[in-house]
Amino acid sequence: MGITIKDVAKAANVSPSTVSRVVKDSPRISQETKKRVRQAMRELGYHPNAMAQSLTSKNTGNIGIMLPRPNDEEFNHPFFPEALRGISAVLRIHDRDILLSPAGNEVEERRALQRMVLSGKVDGVVLLSSRISDELITWLYSINFPFVVIGNPRPLGLERVCWVDNDNIEIGRMITQYLIDKGYEDIGIITGDLRFIVNIDRLEGYKQAMEAAGKSTNRAYMAEADVWEDGGYNAMLRILRNGKPSAVVTVDDLFAIGAIRACRDRGYSIPYDIGVIGVNNIGVDQYLMPPLTSVEIYAYELGKSAAELLLKRIEIGPEYNDCVIIHGRLVERVSC
Amino acid sequence: MGITIKDVAKAANVSPSTVSRVVKDSPRISQETKKRVRQAMRELGYHPNAMAQSLTSKNTGNIGIMLPRPNDEEFNHPFFPEALRGISAVLRIHDRDILLSPAGNEVEERRALQRMVLSGKVDGVVLLSSRISDELITWLYSINFPFVVIGNPRPLGLERVCWVDNDNIEIGRMITQYLIDKGYEDIGIITGDLRFIVNIDRLEGYKQAMEAAGKSTNRAYMAEADVWEDGGYNAMLRILRNGKPSAVVTVDDLFAIGAIRACRDRGYSIPYDIGVIGVNNIGVDQYLMPPLTSVEIYAYELGKSAAELLLKRIEIGPEYNDCVIIHGRLVERVSC
DNA sequence: AATTGTAAGCGCTTACAATT
DNA sequence: AATTGTAAGCGCTTACAATT
DSSP states (O other), X not given: OOOOHHHHHHHHXXXXXXXXXXXXTOTTSOHHHHHHHHHHHXXXXXXXXXXXXHHHHSOOSEEEEEOSOTTSGGGGSTHHHHHHHHHHHHHHHTTOEEEEOOOSSHHHHHHHHHHHHHTTOOSEEEEOOTTXXXXXXXXXXXXXXXXXXXXXXXXGTOTTOEEEEEOHHHHHHHHHHHHHHTTOOSEEEEEOOTTSHHHHHHHHHHHHXXXXXXXXXXXXXXXXXXXXXXXXXXXXXXXXXXXOOSEEEESSHXXXXXXXXXXXXXXXXXXXXXXXXXXXXXXGGGGSSSOOBXXXXXXXHHHHHHHHHHHHHHHXXXXXXXXXXXXXXXXXXSOO | OOOOHHHHHHHHTSOHHHHHHHHTTOTTSOHHHHHHHHHHHHHHTOOOOHHHHHHHHSOOSEEEEEXXXXXXXXXXXXXXXXXXXXHHHHHHHTTOEEEEOOOSSHHHHHHHHHHHHHTTOOSEEEEOOTTOOHHHHHHHHHTTOOEEEESOOGGGTOXXXXXXEEOHHHHHHHHHHHHHHXXXXXXXXXXXXXXSHHHHHHHHHHHHHHHHTTOOOOGGGEEEOOSHHHHHHHHHHHHHHHOOOXXXXXXXXXXXXXHHHHHHHTTOOTTTTOEXXXXXXXXXXXXXXXXXXXXXXXXXXXXXXXXXXXXXXXXXXXXXXXXXXXXXXEEOOSOO
């Protein structure tokens, strides 16, 4: 700390602007000068001051990420580190850093985002949370700030947002169809919070597949889970109070894990008495008893594509917008 | 974007310095002036430019976090989101943001840290990775930059580093002792990579407990696992090739999950043929078959304490240093 | 003594001018 | 035409001066 462009300039016997140009490797500077300046930089241990650079150049090199709120249970889902990995992979190449603004609740979240954006700490934002409220999206949209959402902003009817998502209706259909093809008769479903589009869509896919197979959906075999394993456990218990489905579609592996436990606690064995299928293909799936059939949703790719779209959006400007849909792949194991 | 302190000054009919003081709620400004200036700020939609503030005030409001490298398998361990939650919880209160520098490998990691620090993008750093090489620690130490490590820097012999950790020798002792008390005879162990202090320590605890009980440790029943479930699976298989221990200590639940599967694949049932115990008390533990006995290590608290120490270190200066040791708590379930 | 303003400076970038 | 320098400016902070 302390060595500035001026010190280097003096040492290399050039003007500060020349040093600045050498730092950015400008073609306007001759090779000999560059050599001399770089030499001086090395000798003095010069490092550009990022804040000064940002102030003058108007870009920060930072991308803001809105994770689910750390207070929410969502935060602990393996999806997020995986998506974050994907984002990191591309930001790394472009020499950008990630800025996280810790927020405990919805109000803080909105304020955190506004501060990040309005105080100029980031060049763009990725909204990595299905619960992300329309509010954040519409606001960013309205001020024309670069952002991309991981999830489907379809209900907002905004034409030019960048987004990346799985085809969750398709995934709902896929897992339901798989059970149907296996010959299961009465197929129930455990969804997550139905204020999330991802859950609405997977449920919709389930309904479509059931209908296409000429099966009626039975409300007694449908339950909305709240939080992960416990939520899945309780939801399954509620279903079992109404009767015994032959199989159960679950919109998330963590729900499936809870549901399986509930079945077992009621004396049912998986997959013989009840088949169970999940979504996400999380790490433990193949080590569960029985190994859980699931859908790989490619969270890493989701993150990667999101970062790529955002970078393009930043570079090209508001006239750019695009979306990427990533298809799931069923991973067959033995739980159904 | 666009509204500066000067615009507000003009609108409120004061000087820029007055506006600046109002922003920081300086006691040197009268209530009436504050009111008037704030009014103007609201009307114009003023937001302070964070970069300019940082440039002049010499602090950024950002804390850098070195997560394990996203390319490493470690990155996907539930420990990290949990520790991150704890860090977030305290940074939120102090209105600080988190800066992550994506790094794919060791070299990039070092460069990322150096850039973060030397370019002045952060006021302090938390090293959240047991593999974090001494190099990073000793460097930060040598330049007197505020940092805290989650993990035990003991081998470096640096006197004044801030750190936070479990007592991993104690944890190793605790889980081994638990098996001994349960009457298990031949107790093996699956450790992780022994270049990590956490693993060395837990192994040490195991040895201490065995010795104290007058049991000899059997190299045939000791294995080093590489990556998580698969690593635990393979390690257990290697042990079973040498014979059948009556129980196995595992330094991580993910290893335990793999190990249990390996036992089952060889026809052994848990806990009747082989007892298994893990460490970390991850979310799925109680939903496993059988539910896994483990040790709660309070990753959230670890993160929280780390952030608190770091903030103090930043505020007070290099003469401050402290460490926090968080004790594990055994969570009894049915796997042993 | 309490309140406000002046002006320099933080460390860069970049339009424009100057030099060869 | 190729290379370098001058100087203003980015949006703040803060020591010091000035005013009441």
